[in-house]
Amino acid sequence: MxxxxxxxxxxEILIKxxxxxxxxxxxxxxxxxIAAACGKAKSTLYHYFKxxxxxxxxxxxxxxxSLRKAVKVNVDQKxxxxxxxxxxxxxxxxxxxxxxxxxxxxxxxxxxxAIGQLHFNKLFEFEKEYISRILEDGFDSGEYTxxxxxxxxxxxxxxxxxxxxxxxxxxxxDEGIDTVKLKKAANMIxxxxxx
Amino acid sequence: MxxxxxxxxxxEILIKxxxxxxxxxxxxxxxxxIAAACGKAKSTLYHYFKxxxxxxxxxxxxxxxSLRKAVKVNVDQKxxxxxxxxxxxxxxxxxxxxxxxxxxxxxxxxxxxAIGQLHFNKLFEFEKEYISRILEDGFDSGEYTxxxxxxxxxxxxxxxxxxxxxxxxxxxxDEGIDTVKLKKAANMIxxxxxx
DNA sequence: ATTCGACTATTTATGTTTTTTAGTCGGTTG
DNA sequence: CAACCGACTAAAAAACATAAATAGTCGAAT
Numbered sequence: 001m002x003x004x005x006x007x008x009x010x011x012e013i014l015i016k017x018x019x020x021x022x023x024x025x026x027x028x029x030x031x032x033x034i035a036a037a038c039g040k041a042k043s044t045l046y047h048y049f050k051x052x053x054x055x056x057x058x059x060x061x062x063x064x065x066s067l068r069k070a071v072k073v074n075v076d077q078k079x080x081x082x083x084x085x086x087x088x089x090x091x092x093x094x095x096x097x098x099x100x101x102x103x104x105x106x107x108x109x110x111x112x113x114a115i116g117q118l119h120f121n122k123l124f125e126f127e128k129e130y131i132s133r134i135l136e137d138g139f140d141s142g143e144y145t146x147x148x149x150x151x152x153x154x155x156x157x158x159x160x161x162x163x164x165x166x167x168x169x170x171x172x173x174d175e176g177i178d179t180v181k182l183k184k185a186a187n188m189i190x191x192x193x194x195x
Numbered sequence: 196m197x198x199x200x201x202x203x204x205x206x207e208i209l210i211k212x213x214x215x216x217x218x219x220x221x222x223x224x225x226x227x228x229i230a231a232a233c234g235k236a237k238s239t240l241y242h243y244f245k246x247x248x249x250x251x252x253x254x255x256x257x258x259x260x261s262l263r264k265a266v267k268v269n270v271d272q273k274x275x276x277x278x279x280x281x282x283x284x285x286x287x288x289x290x291x292x293x294x295x296x297x298x299x300x301x302x303x304x305x306x307x308x309a310i311g312q313l314h315f316n317k318l319f320e321f322e323k324e325y326i327s328r329i330l331e332d333g334f335d336s337g338e339y340t341x342x343x344x345x346x347x348x349x350x351x352x353x354x355x356x357x358x359x360x361x362x363x364x365x366x367x368x369d370e371g372i373d374t375v376k377l378k379k380a381a382n383m384i385x386x387x388x389x390x
Numbered sequence: 391a392t393t394c395g396a397c398t399a400t401t402t403a404t405g406t407t408t409t410t411t412a413g414t415c416g417g418t419t420g
Numbered sequence: 421c422a423a424c425c426g427a428c429t430a431a432a433a434a435a436c437a438t439a440a441a442t443a444g445t446c447g448a449a450t
Contacts, residue, residue, distance in 0.1 A: 009423085030411060041425045043414080048423095052412065158361055158380050165360015166353055185353050204392090225442060236394045238445080247443065 010048050010058075013038055018059045022100045026056050060119055063099045064126070070095045071130075081138035088134065089163055089186045090179065092127070097177050124160065131156035205243050205253075208233055213254045217295045221251050255314050258294045259321070265290045266325075276333035283329065284358055284381045285374065287322070292372050302366055319355060326351035 016037040020029040031052055035042040049055045074091040078084045096102050105119045135152045138144040147155060166185045170177055211232040215224040226247055230237040244250045269286040273279045291297050300314045330347045333339040342350060361380045365372055 006422090031413085032411075040423095042412085043426080044424050046413065050413095154376070154379075155383075157364070158376075158383060161361045161364035162357040162380070162383075163360070165358070165363060166356045168360060168363075169352070169356035181349065181353075184349075185357070188350075188353060188357075201391090226444085227442075235392095237443085238395075239393055241444065242392065245444095 006048070013045060013048060013055070014058055014062060017055050018062065018101065021056065021059055021104075025104060031055075057119075059101060060105065063102050064123070067092070067095045067099060067102065068126075075134070081134065081143050084134050085131065085159075086183070086186050088130065090183055093163075093167055093177065093182060094179060124164075127160045128153075128156050131159060201243070208240060208243060208250065209253055209257060212250050213257065213296065216251065216254055216299075220299060226250075252314075254296060255300065258297050259318070262287070262290045262294060262297065263321075270329070276329065276338050279329050279333075280326065280354075281378070281381050283325065285378055288358075288362055288372065288377060289374060301362070319359075322355045323348075323351050326354060 013034065017029070017034045020033055020037060023029075024033075031042050031045055034055070035045050038045075045055070049058070071088060071091045074087045075084050078087045102123075105123070132152050135144070135156060136149070139149055139152070163186065166182075167177070169175075170181075208229065212224070212229045215228055215232060218224075219228075226237050226240055229250070230240050233240075240250070244253070266283060266286045269282045270279050273282050291301065297318075300318070327347050330339070330351060331344070334344055334347070358381065361377075362372070364370075365376075
């Protein structure tokens with residue numbers, strides 16, 4: 001069989017853990033609880049995962065993977081640079097806010113807590129890489145000439161920082177995530193140079 | 196005389212407090228220290244200010260006032276909308292980072308601590324109002340037609356949130372505040388519609 | 391009206407104990 | 421022998437108590 005017994009149990013644990021993390025968060029979910037939810041002893045979990053962090057990591061990666069898939073679908077549909085970046089930002093954040101664990105990481109990160117930092121940095125890094133690639137494609141195809149290629153690294157970081165600022169504000173002010181506003185914001189941030 | 200004795204002493208206290216806040220921050224500066232710096236007893240301070248918070252408030256307002264003045268000078272020099280907004284953002288943040296107390300509030304705010312919140316909100320509110328006014332002027336003069344007037348409130352909030360996101364990133368990543376980059380960022384955020 | 395010193399009421403820091411929880415280990419079972 | 425368990429340990433977190441620092445009050449003095 002393609003999916004081994006090992007993978008199956010691992011997945012079972014992850015699903016249960018995911019459910020608990022969603023309800024209680026990382027800190028308030030204990031390994032005993034996860035074990036109980038799986039109908040196993042705690043020590044058994046350590047047969048599949050080295051540590052609690054590794055379990056959480058795996059859950060987050062599960063969600064990031066599915067998020068990336070969703071984003072890719074939307075971005076690939078678009079044909080020009082501006083639409084791609086716009087689609088990227090809108091989809092990314094729509095999808096992220098649908099995934100409570102990720103949302104938590106971002107929200108925790110806003111309040112700068114130790115644990116979220118790593119995941120957030122990874123997220124930021126991923127966003128930067130993704131945007132950089134889109135920009136580079138635009139450059140190579142000659143679609144985009146306004147900035148030097150050397151600026152792409154800085155450019156994508158700034159784009160993301162700005163966009164994250166808006167999302168942050170939406171979260172903090174409890175104004176919720178309004179897709180229409182999000183689109184407007186994205187449209188405003190993405191420099192018209194791109195069009 | 197125009198400046199009353201009362202105001203003179205108040206100012207003396209504020210100057211001393213400002214110096215101490217700059218060195219030690221709000222929490223690590225005691226009322227006893229401020230009093231000692233003024234060569235007065237602590238209880239005397241309470242004759243001029245209701246509480247320690249009121250002293251800090253007054254200091255912050257002192258700095259905000261001088262900052263506003265500096266910003267206004269730069270903005271007023273510009274003739275068109277885009278330049279005004281650009282000048283506003285660049286000057287505002289340049290000046291803010293020169294004022295350690297304000298900088299502290301902003302930085303504290305990044306780590307969301309109770310005390311900074313109020314000041315930060317006030318700052319945010321001020322920035323919003325200021326930008327709104329600039330935008331409205333642009334509308335009224337017919338310089339700007341792309342957005343509806345109703346959108347100005349949302350527009351200025353978004354602009355500020357985005358810009359704050361970039362500043363935040365600069366602070367967090369310890370990349371420092373590079374004016375050239377700041378200008379680039381501002382240029383990128385301010386939609387080309389304005390030009 | 392200003393100032394002060396002595397006082398109180400809160401916060402904050404410190405140290406101690408208890409409880410909770412992550413992670414280990416030897417042994418059991420299918 | 422891979423998957424599991426229960427009992428154990430070590431480390432972290434929570435709870436508690438105590439001491440110290442500090443914000444803020446008040447009556448008296450100038």
